Amino acid sequence: MATILFTGFPGFLGSELLPRVVLRTESDAAVCVVQQRFMDLAGRRATELVTRYPALEGRIELMEGDITLPGLGLGDQPSLPSTVREVYHLAAVYDLSVERPVGMKVNVDGTVHTLDFAASCAGLERFQYVSTCYVSGRWPGVFSETDLDKGQEFNNFYEETKFLAEVEVQKRMSQGLPATIYRPSIVVGDSDSGETQKYDGPYYVIRWLLRQPVVAFLPMFGRPKEVRVNVIPRDFIIQAVTRLSGLESSLGRVYQIADPNPLTVSELVDEAARATGRYVVRIPALKSFAKAAIDYLPGVDRVLQIPSPVLDYFTLPTHYSTQQMLNDLDGSGITVPRFPDYINNLVRFVCSNPQIGSAAMS
Numbered sequence: 001m002a003t004i005l006f007t008g009f010p011g012f013l014g015s016e017l018l019p020r021v022v023l024r025t026e027s028d029a030a031v032c033v034v035q036q037r038f039m040d041l042a043g044r045r046a047t048e049l050v051t052r053y054p055a056l057e058g059r060i061e062l063m064e065g066d067i068t069l070p071g072l073g074l075g076d077q078p079s080l081p082s083t084v085r086e087v088y089h090l091a092a093v094y095d096l097s098v099e100r101p102v103g104m105k106v107n108v109d110g111t112v113h114t115l116d117f118a119a120s121c122a123g124l125e126r127f128q129y130v131s132t133c134y135v136s137g138r139w140p141g142v143f144s145e146t147d148l149d150k151g152q153e154f155n156n157f158y159e160e161t162k163f164l165a166e167v168e169v170q171k172r173m174s175q176g177l178p179a180t181i182y183r184p185s186i187v188v189g190d191s192d193s194g195e196t197q198k199y200d201g202p203y204y205v206i207r208w209l210l211r212q213p214v215v216a217f218l219p220m221f222g223r224p225k226e227v228r229v230n231v232i233p234r235d236f237i238i239q240a241v242t243r244l245s246g247l248e249s250s251l252g253r254v255y256q257i258a259d260p261n262p263l264t265v266s267e268l269v270d271e272a273a274r275a276t277g278r279y280v281v282r283i284p285a286l287k288s289f290a291k292a293a294i295d296y297l298p299g300v301d302r303v304l305q306i307p308s309p310v311l312d313y314f315t316l317p318t319h320y321s322t323q324q325m326l327n328d329l330d331g332s333g334i335t336v337p338r339f340p341d342y343i344n345n346l347v348r349f350v351c352s353n354p355q356i357g358s359a360a361m362s
Contacts, residue, residue: 002123003083006032007067007114008090010045012187012197013130013237018060019053020242021088026055031080033065033072033091067091067110072117084121088128088245089114092165096156096200096309103161111165115172127169127179128245133230133256133320135163135183140317145183145254145324155312173252180250184237185230185258185320186313191342192235194349200358201313202231202268204306206343206350209276211305216278219285222315224265229313230258230320231268231339239334240325247328255325259336265314271340275347287311307358 004021008014009032022030034042039062046060066073074080091114093106111129118127136143137152137159148170154160166181173179188203189196199207209216240257244250263271273280291308293300301307329335350356 001027001029001083002085003080004028004030004086004088005080005084005117006030006088006090007072007110008088008092008130009034009062010038010042011090012234013184014088014090015045015049016234016238017088017090017241019049019056020238021086021245022059023053023055024246029059029061031061031063031084033067033074034062035066036064039064067113068105070113070116072113081117081120082122084118085123085125086128087114087118087121087124087126088130090130092130092162093158096158097307098156098158098161100157100161103157104164107158107161107165108168112168115168115177118177119172125178126245126251127172127177128241129166129169129179129181130241131166131169131181131183131254132159132162133183133185133258134159135166136318136320137163138312138317142319142321143256144321145256155316156309178251180245180252181254182237182241182244183254183256183258183320185232185256185262187237188231188233189346189349190235191233191337192345194342194345194347196234196346196349196356198358199350199356200310202229202272203346203350203358204310205269205272206276206347208304208306209272209278209280210347210350212278214278215281216273216276217281217283218269219290220265220269220282220314221285221287221290221311222265224269224282224314227265227315227317228262228319229265229268229316230262232257232259233337233342236334236336240329243332243334244325244328250328253324253328255328256320256322257325258320258322259339260322260326263339268339271343272347275343287315 137154186201294308
């Protein structure tokens with residue numbers, strides 16, 4: 001029985017990706033490296049998966065560990081590396097407000113430790129790494145799937161530390177590590193059910209509108225009719241990564257899992273207004289003033305409930321090329337859902353689940 005090692009379970013993406021990867025064969029098993037404080041949640045999530053997919057019975061093992069420690073904090077597991085043929089590294093701090101020391105420890109050191117573990121696996125066939133489109137920082141123009149270090153500036157430490165982590169992965173790839181890299185754009189919930197684990201990205205706009213009366217006021221920054229916001233639903237990411245990770249031809253490639261035709265900021269606001277039943281009055285504003293007000297004026301952050309780093313993504317000058325992804329998904333039947341076709345489902349889920357917050361697992 002071969003082992004597929006996962007980090008990032010029981011996270012939003014890892015929980016749905018695991019069954020699809022493990023069930024490709026009748027014998028593969030998953031070993032999930034889980035922090036001690038998430039073990040109870042991981043146990044419940046694993047039980048739910050076995051209920052949904054009975055063929056997973058006995059094929060999910062949870063191991064207490066920590067990617068920020070050498071050896072993934074797994075202790076004495078001398079036989080584990082000899083069984084691992086594939087590693088899926090999804091664990092990271094997905095938080096735009098993360099402090100640099102935390103981002104370096106989890107995103108960079110954690111990736112290095114996972115790479116080191118993978119290097120100890122003699123039978124390793126593939127290191128599957130989930131990065132982010134936002135390794136681009138504020139690059140002005142098209143950022144391709146073969147781009148990485150273009151001297152770009154970063155909006156926050158999340159972007160910087162994910163960039164530095166991918167630098168480490170690509171360095172190992174150049175030294176012979178068999179790997180594939182996936183860069184999702186802004187992730188929202190399932191396009192059919194609307195289900196999500198946290199509210200961030202476009203959800204800040206949706207929730208802001210829902211808290212207002214029928215006539216809603218919304219600050220707008222920069223060039224909203226020109227700047228595009230790249231949003232992708234979880235189910236597409238899962239389908240795409242499942243498909244691409246199983247292709248021999250994907251070895252050594254980088255895929256930007258993003259919308260090739262994203263909406264402009266103005267179009268996204270129009271769709272959010274339609275789905276929430278609001279008439280939006282757009283108020284031109286300076287982004288620098290708005291960020292300063294959120295960060296320094298007492299009470300503003302409580303009223304808006306929008307972290308200041310989020311505003312940068314409504315003025316981002318970057319467009320993401322997805323040609324490699326589209327080429328390798330061609331003929332699979334997997335296509336990118338259009339945001340206007342599923343935003344009603346996102347709004348419906350938000351209205352039914354007000355208790356969910358925007359905090360990241362870390």
